[in-house]
Amino acid sequence: MNASEQLDATFAALADPTRRAILARLMSGEASVNELAQPFSMSQPAISKHLKVLERAGLIERRRDEQRRPRRLDARPLADASAWLENYRRFWEESFERLDSLLDEMKSQQKAQPPIKRGKQR
Amino acid sequence: MKNTGTLKVTLPSDREVALIRVFDAPRQMVYDALTKPELLKRWFGPHGWSLSVCEVDLRVGGGFRFVLCGPDGRTMGMRGVYRELSPPERTVHLESFDDFPGSEAQVTTVLVEQDGKTTLTATVLSPSREVRDAVLKSGMEHGAAETYDKLAALLASEVAA
Numbered sequence: 001m002n003a004s005e006q007l008d009a010t011f012a013a014l015a016d017p018t019r020r021a022i023l024a025r026l027m028s029g030e031a032s033v034n035e036l037a038q039p040f041s042m043s044q045p046a047i048s049k050h051l052k053v054l055e056r057a058g059l060i061e062r063r064r065d066e067q068r069r070p071r072r073l074d075a076r077p078l079a080d081a082s083a084w085l086e087n088y089r090r091f092w093e094e095s096f097e098r099l100d101s102l103l104d105e106m107k108s109q110q111k112a113q114p115p116i117k118r119g120k121q122r
Numbered sequence: 123m124k125n126t127g128t129l130k131v132t133l134p135s136d137r138e139v140a141l142i143r144v145f146d147a148p149r150q151m152v153y154d155a156l157t158k159p160e161l162l163k164r165w166f167g168p169h170g171w172s173l174s175v176c177e178v179d180l181r182v183g184g185g186f187r188f189v190l191c192g193p194d195g196r197t198m199g200m201r202g203v204y205r206e207l208s209p210p211e212r213t214v215h216l217e218s219f220d221d222f223p224g225s226e227a228q229v230t231t232v233l234v235e236q237d238g239k240t241t242l243t244a245t246v247l248s249p250s251r252e253v254r255d256a257v258l259k260s261g262m263e264h265g266a267a268e269t270y271d272k273l274a275a276l277l278a279s280e281v282a283a
Contacts, residue, residue, distance in 0.1 A: 015135050085131060088139065093129045094168035096143050099155055102165050103147035106155075 006058065010077045013057035018042070019050050026060060026073040036071065134245065141244045149235035152242060153210035156231065166190075175199075182207055186215075202229075 130142040175189035199220035206214035
């Protein structure tokens with residue numbers, strides 16, 4: 001997978017609320033499929049399907065040697081996706097800060113103008 | 123790092139990014155700032171970047187052309203076509219980056235005014251990963267750990283909600 005396909009897979013994986021909840025759970029440590037399935041009213045095959053998507057995206061790892069606690073979080077793809085989002089956010093945040101100043105200026109200009117046309121005043 | 127905390131970025135789906143931001147100004151003023159070139163030139167682009175080209179043909183079927191100039195002489199060109207213009211509350215346009223011709227994203231901007239403040243929601247629907255990559259390539263100087271923490275907090279808050 002190249003960087004672009006990786007980003008695609010990461011965002012697709014993150015688009016689902018159940019998968020986000022699974023990732024959030026794994027942030028506090030490794031867990032077995034049963035433990036991951038517990039908070040959801042879902043069958044184990046349904047959870048396994050979600051886990052496969054997360055695995056394909058490289059977001060979680062399966063430990064072959066330990067059947068009981070096979071899943072853990074791999075932070076790297078998340079970090080890339082997060083860095084992308086951070087860039088995007090920063091572009092707009094900085095632009096919008098400049099827009100705030102401009103709008104302030106526009107408002108004070110509007111206030112300075114008389115609401116109706118008047119004759120010359122001294 | 124400075125963080126005003128007022129800009130919200132969400133991922134409604136794997137092809138969408140949504141931006142939500144409140145401005146302390148009436149809606150018509152925000153609409154003008156988003157569509158008039160003489161105003162766009164004064165805010166569009168992050169710190170250190172400015173619009174060297176800013177042409178706007180504000181009608182449905184008309185378009186815009188922006189070139190952003192940044193530090194180290196870097197430039198980023200983009201163009202778009204207006205699909206829908208309903209001043210002062212809604213616009214829909216297509217946009218693409220010069221580096222990725224043919225990879226158009228559709229941007230729907232909605233402005234809602236309440237008590238003199240305007241909430242802007244811009245939803246970017248990307249047909250392909252190229253558009254996202256264009257932004258990705260515009261510079262990835264942020265520490266991964268720091269941003270990872272933020273994403274973790276984002277995920278956690280969503281689960282808690």
